Amino acid sequence: MKTIVLIENDVLTRALLSQCLAGEGWCVMEADNGEAGLDLVQKHHPAVVLCDIRTPKGNGFKVCRSIREQPALESTRVILTSVSRFGNDRDSAFGAGAHDYLVKPIPPADLLRTLAACVPKEPEPTEETISEAEKHAPTLVRFWGVRGSIPTPGHQTATFGGNTSCVEVRVGDNVIILDAGSGIRLLGQSLMKEFRDKPLNITMLVTHTHWDHIQGFPFFIPAYSPKVSVRVLGYEGAVHGLRGALFEQMQSAFFPVALHQMASHVTFEELDDLQFKLGSVRVSAIFANHPGICLGYRLSTPAGDVVYMPDHEAYERHEVERQKVSGETSEQGLDYARRQDEKVIEFIRGADVMIADSQYDAAEYPARLGWGHTCADDTVQNAILGGVKQLFLFHHDPDHHDKKIESMVERAQEWVAEQHSTLSVAAAREGAEYLLQPH
């Protein structure tokens, strides 16, 4: 039975909410002030805290902040309530780390819907619950945004595209979106056209919250539909939580619609494990060499494996150039860097498709040392060493027009031929699809 701590100063409201929750199978613990409520939270680690913002001995914002500051209570969801309809109070609730904000009187249906959206979902589907169609489906990879750093529209980028990172991986009706760069806008339109009134469940895997990987989210139309559920997964950033970063880019100074005004069920889950399942797809993650916390993902689907590592700086070249600049020589440093590259090669080993950071060429790289992106030569070499079948050069530099990208692909193909490798190399192109057939 899931536990909820109800912090509410008004006796009648508390009795009504408590009755409604108990009737839905919740174990309800009640407190009439913030201090007593926090005591219950410390003792019982509830799944949810439902707290009025105007409570004595510790208001709701304070209670929420105190819970968010404690790593042991990371999985406890906080829903703040109030009679206040002031936008300011709502914003402060989300700013304090609340998962939702409900205005009183709270219709029971709204309360239950909010709880269903914020409490961790039903267990991962077992083999039996994964549809036959999904188990035997091909895997479709579709590129919606392939550019790094900033969108670059214009005739010089028309062939490969100017939208920032967004890739769709589809296994049957399992819709997985990798990053929410500006390319996600068109993907959203396409999904709404395809699913129309049918229910649509989307999982979004975010590698990190740099702007080019989340900036399209406010324009993702499915998130405004009450029939859609969007589950956003990512690892906690160095400074901001996943939800915090998406929340902040939609604050009124930057965008007219707030995150909580999206009508769909948008839930955020910060990853604890580097391995998990999404239906028939096994996901493993690796930390990339990129400023802050950034992941690469490997999606093992029934039809084959897709690696997505959009932002990563290969370790050895980084260290070689760093030593050149600093005048330092350290064999130990080089060995360490090589070992890190080997871990990446193990991570990508045998992948059918690899979509990987190839932002610079070898001549450009030294001037961009430590910017968190890879020289394409290293991406190709790692793919060869890892026995990858199909490599897509990705996260194209905003200054690289189509001709430059074509020349980088030619250079990569020559390199592959010199190494007598069977690796196939292309540049990721907006609108392009790649299909993996089941074995």
Ligand SMILES: [Zn+2]
């Ligand atoms: Zn990026």
Ligand SMILES: [Zn+2]
């Ligand atoms: Zn980045």
